[in-house]
Amino acid sequence: MYALIIAAKEQEYVRRVADYIRDSPHARSWRLTAFTHPPALRQYLRSGYPADMLVLQPEFAEDARDALPEHVPLAILAQGPPRNGAAQEGPAIAQYQPLPALLREIDAVFAGASGRSAAPAAGSGGTVVVAVHAATGRAGRTTLALNLVREAGESGRRVFYLNLELWNAVDRLTGDGPGWEGDELPRMLYALQSRPEEAQAQLAALRSAHPVLQADCFRPPPGPDERLALQPELVGALIEAIVGAGEYDLLVVDADFGMDELYLQMLRSCDLMLWLCPGDAVARRKGELARSYARRKWGEAYAELERRIRICEIEDARGSRLTRSSEAREALCLPFIADWASAEEPMRLLSSPAYRGAVLGLMKRWIWPEGGGADEAERGRRPAAAGAGAPPA
Structure with a gap:
């Protein structure tokens, strides 16, 4: 000290x-x-x-x-x-x-x-990996991910934001503009395939520090080619490379995967998956169908991984929950912000006191209970992700 x-x-x-x-x-x-x-x-x-x-x-x-x-x-x-x-x-x-x-x-x-470092390393519990998922579009997945990243950063945590969407429009939400693009993510993926032993050096060279999010990230790629060609083992290798750096308290993964092998690998690689359920009956039903499909498709292997999923309900326009199922009773509720439907100023998505308060509650409940390490008994721990040099989980 x-x-x-x-x-x-x-x-x-x-x-x-x-x-x-x-x-x-x-x-x-x-x-x-x-x-x-x-x-x-x-x-x-x-x-x-x-x-x-x-x-x-x-x-x-x-x-x-x-x-x-x-x-x-x-x-x-x-x-x-x-x-x-x-x-x-x-x-x-x-x-x-x-x-x-x-x-x-x-x-x-x-x-x-x-020549000495006083910068805090990742906490004693290591890097907590949180994936944000939704069965439908326009559910607020990226809004939740960015608010989670920013709140953790402002609390002094060291955070990495990993966006694996087909179309990454985060520059619009953070005010960076379309000129804030780069090929760092494609280069990182290429390095993981061709020179996996250099993964840590490549990560240090290719990441960017984002002043608004107060987190590290890769700049949005100019096109979807690498995302379209993405394989499950590469998703696992990328997450493990960031975790293996030992520099982060939190890694937030924001991806629009369907119910496929990419989704399964993301669930394998995370400690906690926040599954967003919007406040209308059709969207909620789609979420139920997606989870039911996963149980049938992957059987017992999925049943164990499903313990990592936490439901985040979104209030309807009247500020109330739509269902009272047993699953809903365990869920955390996020507020519906009517002004966001026509957000001419996208930065407002990061400045709602009600939403930020709900995100802080989420962090205290599921990520760092009582300000400490993540609750391993509740989340279940991820096995080594299937990546470079690692056997499939």
Whole structure:
């Protein structure tokens, strides 16, 4: 654990940073000491108390200049560009930004200056793999996936978002625009087939950090060719490569597979599948038929895997549930947001307080109960996915 010193005059700001670190995975890396008065910081440093990383507002850095310990990384907590003629003691970090982004910048400055890493690794329970599925289109599958990704990222979790849809339109939802395309996913799939021993290096080189989602991902491919040619064993190998990186607390898989071998492999490879049931009778019936078909098609093998499925009902337009079946009683209910039907501003899909609250409840109930690791007894654990060098499950 490293000693992090943060100094800022705004007491409320310091309190928010302290609360965030305490309740996030960063608490495993940083022991925070905070100051709101320059003389107190100067006295602390002169007394030789521990300090591995300093994050200071400019006036604190100027006041304590003669007491700053050598070889301790320093970042300036900046509210704007440096004043003309003002000395800059260290790299600037924007004071007012999302707290997960602030901590990532602090981690980066510390790692670059000291050669040590304080960035939290995946939790002791490893990477939780959550797949989001629906039997029908327009069920809100991607909306749920993106909200789950963002809420986990904002809570300090390290997240990877894997979109395997035939037509990936996430750029429209996140405001990136159609120019935010790339061939990284096809290249990753090719590497898994031709050079599986280089999977981790390829993942590190090809992933992108998304500032809105606060997660890593692959940019949407320009066409559906690789998705059309996707084989089950490659789905398993891709998921295992991301899990095997050991860098993520959560992997969210967003795919529009039918009830085929691709779907079965996704279920094999995940810890938890969130199955969306929209709030109309026809869509619900289609979901029931799909699950019944899977039971007949795959028999006992599917019965064991089905324990990983959790039903997420969507309220109807009146805000009520349509059915009271035994399956529905175990389900979690997501709110129906009428404004989304004509979402001229797609980013609104990530900003509904009611929906975000429901997603937080989902995370606490099924992914990290009581803030801890995923509930293995409830979900069942996935076997090794059928991938490069792994036998079929």
